Amino acid sequence: MGGSTSKLSPELLVELQKSTHFDKKEIQQWYRGFIKDCPKGSLNLEQFKEMYKQYFPFGDSSTFAELMFAVFDENQDRLIDFKEFLTALSITSKGQMDEKLQWAFRLYDQNNDGYISYDEMLVVVGSIYKMMGGVTKLSSEEDTPEKRVRNIFRLMGVSPDGQISIQEFHKGAKEDETILQSLQLFNGLV
Template sequence: MGNATGTTLEELKACESHEWYRKFMTECPSGLLTFYEFKKFFGLKNLSEPSDAYVKTMFSTFDMNDDGFIDFMEYVAALSLVLKGEVQQKLRWYFKLYDVDGSGCIDREELLLIVKSIRAINGLHHEMSAEDFTNMVFDKIDINGDGELSYEEFMEGIQNDKMLLKTLTESLDLSHIVQNIQGDMQGKA
């Protein structure tokens, strides 16, 4: 399986999957992660009400079969998306996540709430305020000016504006939380 020059990609992936499984089963011996355990798992505590609502939405998007739990396969799919997903996949996930009310469109209030919540969770400083960021997104990609972003407007607008794509990805990125988990796993190994 290995070779003389080092570890193969398959071995690295297997090792990473083993670590994810070990971490998952250590934190969640039942094999099913509840919302409370999800927050604990990611170190998300003392959240504001909007941030907690955002985390609930994130939990729901990861709970692909809507059974109220995240099993190991859903967990791996979520981690893979956050860490290794293609731009299209991440944008589809972002859209689903930002459409808090499930209307099929994202309005200014939904995007502003999500941006503020993610920033509160991340604890990172941003040059642009959440309000200015939200206004910039709508100014650039709300083509018909109706105050809502349809799926098509969102996908096309962000993919066609490299600066906006970069800003959105950086400001709404959750991979540092996952990397913290990976760091914890490596520290315990």
């Protein structure tokens, strides 16, 4: 999308109607808001971090924002354009469970090798714990990122020195109430 644009192209509008869960009116509304907040037509990492800082003021959201930015930025040009923004928003807010799980898997699979390692999951879970800033009271079984990740690996039937495949992730996530709740967090928000 590149430079500043005040009007959504008819081609992009049609493409987004086909590829997202938003209708024409919703896409146009989101576009107006996006351009108002991002007049250059894209969002950089620092802007994205600032946005997360506003939503999570009690903790350090910078690492989690970086991880999320990488998933939003599908073409890896270090910018999130409107298409990337709306596609991610569509999945996280209106997507089916399997779409959300596929998207979440991409968040955890940081090196894009098709598997989630213990260390990759620990980075994401640790960033979530930092972002929450101790606001949420956790049980003694999950009061550290390490305990939470070990529990997830156990639930998915994988040892901590193994790796979680997409199939194991889908199956295990559907059995973990915390993961299911986090995937439903943005439902109905838009």
